[in-house]
Amino acid sequence: MNDNTFYNIPSEICTKINEWLLKFPDGKKKPAIIFALHQIQKENKFIKKTHINSIAKFLGINEIDVYEVAAFYSMFELDKVGKHTISVCTNVSCMLNGSDEILSYLEEKLDLKVGTSSDKFFLKDERECLAACCGAPMMQVNHKYYENLTKEKIDEIIRDIDNE
Amino acid sequence: MNDNIRINELCYSTLSSDNPNSFETYVSLGGYSTWKNIVSKSYDKKEIIETILKSGLRGRGGAGFPTGRKWSFINQDSEDIKYLVCNADESEPGTCKDRDILRYNPHALIEGMLIASYAIGADTAYCYLRGEFMDDVYTSFKSALKDAYDNKYIGKNILNTNIDIELHDLIGAGAYIVGEETAMLESIEGKKGYPRFKPPFPALKGLFGSPTIINNVETLASIPKIMKNGPQWFNSVGTKDSPGFKCFSVSGHVNKPGNYEIPLGTPFKKLLELAGGMKNGKKIKAVIPGGSSVPVVPGEIMLETNMDYESITKAGSLLGSGAVIVMDEDTNMVEVIHRIARFYYSESCGQCTPCREGTGWMYKIIDKILKGKGTLEDLKTLESIPNMISGSTICALGDAAAMPVESFIKNYKKEFLKYIKNKEKVLGKNNNKEFLLQQK
Ligand SMILES: Cc1cc2nc3c(=O)[nH]c(=O)nc-3n(C[C@H](O)[C@H](O)[C@H](O)COP(=O)(O)O)c2cc1C
Numbered sequence: 350m351n352d353n354t355f356y357n358i359p360s361e362i363c364t365k366i367n368e369w370l371l372k373f374p375d376g377k378k379k380p381a382i383i384f385a386l387h388q389i390q391k392e393n394k395f396i397k398k399t400h401i402n403s404i405a406k407f408l409g410i411n412e413i414d415v416y417e418v419a420a421f422y423s424m425f426e427l428d429k430v431g432k433h434t435i436s437v438c439t440n441v442s443c444m445l446n447g448s449d450e451i452l453s454y455l456e457e458k459l460d461l462k463v464g465t466s467s468d469k470f471f472l473k474d475e476r477e478c479l480a481a482c483c484g485a486p487m488m489q490v491n492h493k494y495y496e497n498l499t500k501e502k503i504d505e506i507i508r509d510i511d512n513e
Numbered sequence: 514m515n516d517n518i519r520i521n522e523l524c525y526s527t528l529s530s531d532n533p534n535s536f537e538t539y540v541s542l543g544g545y546s547t548w549k550n551i552v553s554k555s556y557d558k559k560e561i562i563e564t565i566l567k568s569g570l571r572g573r574g575g576a577g578f579p580t581g582r583k584w585s586f587i588n589q590d591s592e593d594i595k596y597l598v599c600n601a602d603e604s605e606p607g608t609c610k611d612r613d614i615l616r617y618n619p620h621a622l623i624e625g626m627l628i629a630s631y632a633i634g635a636d637t638a639y640c641y642l643r644g645e646f647m648d649d650v651y652t653s654f655k656s657a658l659k660d661a662y663d664n665k666y667i668g669k670n671i672l673n674t675n676i677d678i679e680l681h682d683l684i685g686a687g688a689y690i691v692g693e694e695t696a697m698l699e700s701i702e703g704k705k706g707y708p709r710f711k712p713p714f715p716a717l718k719g720l721f722g723s724p725t726i727i728n729n730v731e732t733l734a735s736i737p738k739i740m741k742n743g744p745q746w747f748n749s750v751g752t753k754d755s756p757g758f759k760c761f762s763v764s765g766h767v768n769k770p771g772n773y774e775i776p777l778g779t780p781f782k783k784l785l786e787l788a789g790g791m792k793n794g795k796k797i798k799a800v801i802p803g804g805s806s807v808p809v810v811p812g813e814i815m816l817e818t819n820m821d822y823e824s825i826t827k828a829g830s831l832l833g834s835g836a837v838i839v840m841d842e843d844t845n846m847v848e849v850i851h852r853i854a855r856f857y858y859s860e861s862c863g864q865c866t867p868c869r870e871g872t873g874w875m876y877k878i879i880d881k882i883l884k885g886k887g888t889l890e891d892l893k894t895l896e897s898i899p900n901m902i903s904g905s906t907i908c909a910l911g912d913a914a915a916m917p918v919e920s921f922i923k924n925y926k927k928e929f930l931k932y933i934k935n936k937e938k939v940l941g942k943n944n945n946k947e948f949l950l951q952q953k
């Protein structure tokens with residue numbers, strides 16, 4: 350029964366998952382797990398146990414297979430997080446260009462400890478290099494790139510979000 | 514000053530145009546003409562592989578394996594389904610060259626993937642982008658892909674030649690290890706990214722159990738021009754063992770950090786000059802020449818070294834992905850290796866004990882030293898760990914974690930000893946990390 354709303358997966362997402370499956374050989378279902386999790390997270394900001402169950406049922410695979418993927422990849426949030434995710438790269442090229450200060454500045458500005466969330470923001474110390482090292486220091490806000498950061502730039506970015 | 518250096522002629526050749534990533538720009542610069550020729554004249558597959566072999570192109574993902582040789586491992590006569598996978602997971606710290614190819618010259622990558630698929634007999638190709646590219650990079654790549662489909666360069670019955678090749682975009686979800694080629698295959702199959710035992714090599718048994726070739730973005734984006742201009746155009750620059758052009762991401766303490774595509778064999782001095790020289794007129798202290806997984810090289814040695822595979826090996830390191838991280842005289846080397854060790858500790862997939870435990874030990878000991886709590890005994894233990902990891906793991910992440918630690922201690926032991934012997938002097942009375950940060 351691969352159509353319409355499925356438990357707590359909205360029908361548009363079901364359709365998208367079915368389209369995604371066309372990229373793979375007939376009968377392969379697992380290759381859609383990562384994609385399905387991304388879609389859910391985009392909608393809900395984090396992934397609940399019930400989503401994992403529904404994805405497994407929808408694809409006709411074991412829950413553990415979905416859970417394992419959700420737990421392995423660092424982009425998936427399994428606990429409630431704020432509306433906007435800010436990931437500051439603190440890997441080596443960014444560190445050489447002051448990423449630790451950027452992170453402290455954001456902690457202060459948002460009154461938020463690294464790794465924690467308010468309703469509005471989730472502040473992440475990104476240990477993986479985000480492939481923008483020549484624009485260090487940098488961060489992503491909801492996976493959009495912001496490079497060559499300064500305190501003024503950060504003020505502006507946060508102001509824009511606040512004014513949304 | 515830099516007028517005699519050839520720059521951005523291959524993968525970054527669209528950068529001088531107004532709309533570098535558009536289909537029209539690429540076509541106006543002669544793009545897709547090679548692919549058109551190949552399909553309309555039904556080129557011999559073996560001849561294409563021969564051309565790439567002759568060019569001497571080496572894989573740009575890090576290992577530098579000759580691309581033509583890799584392709585020749587595919588058994589052309591077998592009826593098996595075959596796959597091509599493009600590794601666009603770009604996540605080696607310091608590396609940001611592929612992102613600019615994906616953003617500014619996506620059609621060279623697409624054409625390269627088509628030629629490679631044709632040459633190895635694959636009718637399906639996947640381009641796997643790292644999850645964090647989801648917004649900016651992935652969106653623009655997908656739109657380029659659509660243009661190529663709309664113009665009938667991909668899909669069913671390509672340019673009415675009865676040739677079918679599908680090219681699909683895929684997206685990851687955050688895991689450095691998935692850049693390792695067999696972990697990537699696992700990830701595409703919808704599993705966690707655990708590298709596979711080799712053999713069997715992917716060319717024999719890869720994606721969904723079928724013969725598969727995996728290549729890096731830069732490798733594949735280099736193919737169309739090599740085919741178009743001939744292998745000699747490519748290997749007339751560079752050195753005998755390192756022919757052609759290569760993209761270098763220069764980051765760290767330089768005035769103009771950026772991606773520079775230059776002939777291999779160019780002196781590092783020249784590259785540093787292109788990158789605007791050292792920031793604030795400082796002296797150079799050290800360089801990591803190929804991404805954080807390779808040994809660090811003292812600045813004075815780098816200044817005498819050329820940017821090619823063999824020269825950098827002679828200097829005690831590796832060319833790797835071409836990520837050149839430059840550090841000035843004020844850099845605290847214990848802090849830098851602390852950051853690098855933290856990365857490998859958090860990214861080890863945990864499958865192999867030596868890597869899982871070894872990366873943790875290395876990080877914890879360096880952390881202890883940095884906090885002023887380390888002993889000479891700790892340093893000795895730290896020195897012994899890389900040896901226990903290297904060569905005893907399924908994939909190369911273990912070596913990637915071990916090599917930097919080994920090289921930082923070897924070249925900058927004094928700095929470690931300072932932390933251990935003169936704690937008070939280095940750290941002050943409040944010997945903790947926060948205090949140290951304030952000192953900078
Ligand atoms: C831990 C680890 C991470 C890697 N990450 C990448 C990567 O992000 N991008 C890449 O192209 N190759 C990466 N590689 C190298 C790939 O395994 C593989 O050699 C490469 O994609 C082959 O393409 P090439 O022959 O064109 O270089 C990584 C290897 C290891 C061991």
Ligand code: FES
Binds near residue numbers: 439444479480481608
């Ligand atoms: S080190 Fe921060 S983006 Fe690469």
